[in-house]
Amino acid sequence: MQQLGMEELQGSAAAVPPPPPLDDESSSSSKYYYCNMMTMMSDAEAAADGSGARRRRESMVNKLISTVYSGPTISDIESALSFTGAGGDQQQIAMDDGRNSPPPVVFSPERVLSKMENKYTLKIKTCGGNGGLAEDGYKWRKYGQKSIKNSPNPRSYYRCTNPRCNAKKQVERATDEADTLIVTYEGLHLHYTYSHFLLGGGGGGGGSSKKAKLHPPPAAAAAAAAAAAQQEEEDEQQQMLLSSQHAAAGCYEEEEEDHGVALFAAADQHRDNSGITDDDNRRTNGLLEDVVPLLVRRPGLVSTTTTSCSPSPAPSPSSSVSAWNHHPYYMDMAILSNIF
DNA sequence: CGCTTTTGACCCGCGC
DNA sequence: GCGCGGGTCAAAAGCG
Secondary structure, three states: OOOOOHHHHHHHHHOOOOOOOOOOHHHHOOOOOEEEOOOOOOHHHHHHOOHHHHHHHHHHHHHHHHHHOOOOOHHHHHHHHHHHHOOOOOOOOOOOOOOOOOOOOOOOHHHHHOOOOOOEEEEEEOOOOOOOOOOOOOOEEEEEEEEOOOOOOEEEEEEEOOOOOOOEEEEEEOOOOOOEEEEEEEOOOOOOOHHHHHHOOOOOOOOOOHHHOOOOOOHHHHHHHHHHHHHOOOHHHHHHHHHHHHHHHHHHHHOOOOOOOEEEOOHHHHHHHHOOOHHHHHHOOOOOOOOOOOOOOOOOOOOOOOOOOOOOOOOOOOOOOOOHHHOOHHHHHHHHHHHO
16 A cells, blocks of 8 residues: 655655755854743843843754754745745745845734635655655644545645634645655634743653644744634634734844844733633633744755754654654753853 | 554545 | 546544
8 A cells, every 4th residue: 555654744744844945144244133921032032142142042042943943934935825825736836035035024913814725835855765764843643634536645634623713734745756745735823822832841851741742833824823813713713813013023123134033922921912721721722822932044054964864764653743842942942041 | 542544435626 | 427646535444
């Protein structure tokens, strides 16, 4: 039987297209702007910080983030959405990496909203047949598989396991390139597991249970979150949007000379702003109790080696649960906490 | 026991 | 209207 291995499918989600050419000065000094709404660097601290030290710190943050985040970037998404909106559905990832867009685009919910219905497709190059291990950090449940006409490879259909999230993706192997996966995302995530982010998955040592998986959102999800929130007319999701906007605004204030943007928003802040209660959050089936650490990154800034390559083929997971507990996301948060 | 995957059936849109 | 193809549903089975 021919079907995609789970590791490939999972890996495909996080793999990103080749980075745009890094031929400008920004590439060497690329960094992320780190906006934290909870515990990291406050605006006051940032302002008081020496620029040299801050740059060093940002550089470290950039590296850390680039290490852990390999999902589509905000520009990836915007570009893809624009492209699909124009009639196609194949993403052109070689978009400008900020050079042609003067102000760093954090994420503009409104912009994404207008394009929400579109899908975007990523072509993912994997290393070998089963080596792809990169993940997008979300938990997907496979709900169908179809053999496609004129294609020897079946197409798998995945849906986000969050009942309130309508994100879907389709994964199929390219017919002409055996090591290329075509991943089509449809709908976007509006959730994030806060506890995972802060507590390191709760289980510890990568042995955490499936429910303790970290779900760091790709930039796509971050952008989409706002859009999805808008689509959803439920109050808590609109509150989520407000939170996201707030975070984005904070990033704008940080600095503007570079293209990188790393944005984190925490549910705590979100609750502070919105005034909703924990009970409210719980009622949202995880959408609101989830944190909204929005990780928004401009492409091509740090080595986006997203190769879904793995030196050793990993055993095929028994489920589609993304093994983020193996990924150092929460470790990085601890590191970042120390840095700041 | 709960969750996920598998897989055949069903539904729906589109072209002829 | 009919057939085809793609997308989804849902029951059954598998797994930890």
